[in-house]
Amino acid sequence: MSLWEFANPVKFMALSGKVLPWVVGLTVLTLVPGMIWGFFFTPEAANFGNSVKIIYIHVPSAMMAINIWVMMLVTSLIWIVRRHHVSVRAAKAAALIGVTMTVIALITGAIWGEPMWGTYWAWDPRLTSFLILFLFYLGYMALWAAIENPDTAADLTSVLCIVGSVFALLSRYAVNFWNQGLHQGASLSMDKEEHVADVYYLPLLLCIAGFILLFVALVLIRTRTELRLVRLHRLEIRERMKDV
Amino acid sequence: MIALLVRDMRLAIRAGGGFGLGLAFFLIVSTLVPFGVGPEAAILSRIAPGILWVGALLACLLSLDRIFQLDFEDGSLDLLATAPIPMEGTVAIKALAHWLVTGLPLTLAAPAFGALMNLQSPGHYWIFVTLLIGTPALSMIGAFGAALTVGLKRGGLLLSLLVLPLYIPTLIFGAEAATRGTAGLSALTPLLMMAGITAGSIALLPFAAAAALRINLR
Amino acid sequence: MIALLVRDMRLAIRAGGGFGLGLAFFLIVSTLVPFGVGPEAAILSRIAPGILWVGALLACLLSLDRIFQLDFEDGSLDLLATAPIPMEGTVAIKALAHWLVTGLPLTLAAPAFGALMNLQSPGHYWIFVTLLIGTPALSMIGAFGAALTVGLKRGGLLLSLLVLPLYIPTLIFGAEAATRGTAGLSALTPLLMMAGITAGSIALLPFAAAAALRINLR
Amino acid sequence: MEMKVENLSVARGGVPVLEGVNFTLSAGHVLILRGPNGSGKTTLLRTLAGLQPPIAGQVSADPEHITYGAHADGLKATLTVEENLRFWASVHGIGRIDAAVEGFNLTGLTHRPAGNLSAGQKRRLGLARLLVTGRPIWLLDEPTVSLDAASVGLFADAVRAHVAGGGAALIATHIDLGLKADTFDIGPFRANGERATSSQQRDRYADFDEAFS
Amino acid sequence: MEMKVENLSVARGGVPVLEGVNFTLSAGHVLILRGPNGSGKTTLLRTLAGLQPPIAGQVSADPEHITYGAHADGLKATLTVEENLRFWASVHGIGRIDAAVEGFNLTGLTHRPAGNLSAGQKRRLGLARLLVTGRPIWLLDEPTVSLDAASVGLFADAVRAHVAGGGAALIATHIDLGLKADTFDIGPFRANGERATSSQQRDRYADFDEAFS
């Protein structure tokens, strides 16, 4: 049995229905302890006090925001090439979650920026490219919302997602070139010298795992909803045709 | 294809159109900013290259929805789709026409408008060069955005929303090159990057835009 | 008249429309300027009130041609002209609807967007107050411009050209009040002048706009 | 409630199109406006509706009694059929739209956005608007374009009911609507490009011309 | 040069409109497409013209042979009649436009901007465009809207000359054009909202529904 069969709505609805409770359970089991550990059982940082704990929301949401866009790119490509309905609905579902993650990362970052750098916003390259990512999410979702016919919307948003990804990469490079910034480097690098102390690191890993699971759970729920909406659209049409 | 180019240019000029007005809009943006920001010469000349680039970009943006929308509304686009010109060609020609009536006049006029913003001496030269290389990318990217939104009644603002993030790399490299050039620093890297974006857009985007148009005509 | 207001608001929201997108455009203008000008905080916070005002003005401007053009194209305006609502009422209601979907959201969002431009502390308050008083004038003046250009196919840019000079006094007083307020100086005079412009526009322009519409419908 | 047109001259784009038109449309009557393409039917109807000024002559009718139905129907693609009708009804202070919906067989379509209708369905909706204006004088410009035979029948019924209730209609059309109606041919009134000589028709441009003669 | 339509199903806005359409249009023939408002004529013509994909079935015709004439004529209001025609002629690689101008009685109007024409004159110009495409298969959607009797005659003549020269035409219309033609009624093919059962018509959405049953 090939992997593609799960792209069939029938298989997908059946399987996702079974898997979903487990994913939700796992999410709770990782995210809740991770958060509690991070917020209540780690020491205060020497120089900037309790504000450091925002890291347990900020970093996972920032990572997810980027990864979700990558997932949307892949699912959009699958729709363009193989026209699997589940795939493009999943992209649409993911966009909603992705934009939420982006907003969370931006807001927690801004809140954090005030004690750290003395300003809510600076045109640091990381921050800037996140703002641009936010704009891409916004455009993608606005295009979905503006088109009525679901298949047309799927096609056009997929084209936008693919072209947009290229330009998103370009802007990332452009922004780096434009301004060297204040923001932290990658804290998860394998290089021991670079990343944060272990006391922060382990709960952070747990939170990141929790956010990934949360995303999987949410995207399954949303995709199921989207598929039902398509189905609803079809039923409406059928009813309408009966009374002509 | 020449016929299409001639027609589009003629329409732009006849309609009282794209030609003079894109320029006028650019002029007015460069006038408004001093009114908003205040008249200090030092600040103005510092921000001049950046604001000129932003102004050119906005002037470009505003005329984008003309590229396909009018032809869509009056049915010409359906007829062009069934005509013996490949859709990619139609897109490319229309982007070219847009550049000729918008990007090119802007480029030619920008050095003069720079004076309004107290642009300093080598700046005129740099604004001209960067706009000359950058505006074709703006037209082509814009044509892609216009193709995406053509079916939607007055997709004008949606179009802006979609196109602006796509414009950001061009803007950054263009404005950076102009600012550096004006300040007497080396501007080669951003200039090359911008040229790369322009070349890439011209080579690839007509295909994406044609695909979007075909979908929208369904 | 209430029916007209409800319809216009509904159309603006339905069309995927005026509402969110005017805001989005404002956001994007406030984003683009730093890209053009460069990231230095000192310069940005100096020009922030002025640029925010210019951005709000442009976002307003872009949605002006929706006020009458769509109704003209599909014949609604002919029908409204023969309906038992006085033309002046139609104009005033349409300007009000435009303000509700554009000016008001802009005003509410501007303080937040100010953060992007490094706007310093009392600035948020001043931007809010000046936009609140000034944007109704922008909508009303814009409706007059839209009435003047309604007959012309895609008069969009011509409209900008006509309206921008009319916007300049509002812009000067508004931006000046915001800048002074932010800097802690007295901003009473420009604020009063701007309030005067708004009151005058609302009282008188509906008549001029209605006259222009009647002429354009002939 | 009567429309009396005396010695009317109308122009389009500054060019005189019809001169010296005279007719009376009285309550309970239908008048069919005939004339080949480009003869000036649309121009005449727009003038009567008060959308453009005549160059000479009078129209004696209360503008509040007139409703004009042009090619462009004033429909909003994003509003539903019902919302479109309800809007025009409330502009004219009319409460109910049921009769209009039923009269033009739109019952199954009320919740569809107007933009999704076929050409003929759109036209039916445009015509239904006439019923919710509550006005007695209908000026219609080629109302049956795109309509199939059944829908033309519905339209004819609506006109009959309207005039039976004391209304009147002036209809420009090229086809036969099967209505009991007088025909008014505008052929004889076409402006021929010669300077009109009767003092009635020495319009407000006349003295302008003299400046160059 | 023949158009063969087999088992075609077409949809509009994602809604199946017609199912299992079969007909053949061969050189030298005119086929009149009949059906009440909203039955799917426009949708069928757009699909045949290649503007939208069918949901099932085949159309065997070279897209390079087809020209489509819709309601919207693709005229530019600011270009003159002649410029409009010349543009479409050169897009299709045709050099002369005289025959088209004369065939639709546009001779006196060539230097007028298209926007200043009356409804019927615009329509004549839109029809004249067909002649400058040089393509053999005409797909026309209500071509005679707004035309007076004389112009309908001109149009019928043009169609006769076209088929006599080996062309073919498929015309959706509600009126009688006075042409020697077969009639194709689309009534029997209307999609009725029931699930189609033949394997041909189990379209690509069918498996979608099963997920919820």
Ligand code: HEM
């Ligand atoms: C609105 C403002 C901010 C945004 C948009 C933002 C965005 C990001 C992004 C995109 C990441 C990368 C996640 C990854 O790729 O692994 C990140 C990580 C991080 N941010 Fe922020 N940030 C903001 C403000 C701040 C502030 C004020 C601080 C505090 C100094 C901060 C500290 C960190 C740290 C320590 C990391 C972890 C480094 C890493 O894992 O890469 N951020 N942020």
Ligand SMILES: Nc1ncnc2c1ncn2[C@@H]1O[C@H](COP(=O)(O)OP(=O)(O)OP(=O)(O)O)[C@@H](O)[C@H]1O
């Ligand atoms: N802007 C203009 N300038 C000059 N002439 C015009 C203008 N607009 C229309 N005309 C001409 O005025 C005449 C009257 O046009 P009108 O639309 O009233 O005709 P009509 O009787 O409604 O024709 P149809 O049956 O084709 O709709 C036409 O010959 C037309 O070409």
Ligand SMILES: Nc1ncnc2c1ncn2[C@@H]1O[C@H](COP(=O)(O)OP(=O)(O)OP(=O)(O)O)[C@@H](O)[C@H]1O
């Ligand atoms: N976007 C859409 N979504 C759903 N249904 C639609 C959409 N557009 C059109 N329809 C419906 O599809 C059907 C077919 O429309 P079509 O325009 O093909 O009919 P037609 O035969 O050309 O009618 P007419 O004679 O009125 O022009 C109509 O019932 C119409 O209401």
Ligand SMILES: [Mg+2]
């Ligand atoms: Mg007419």
Ligand SMILES: [Mg+2]
């Ligand atoms: Mg049709």
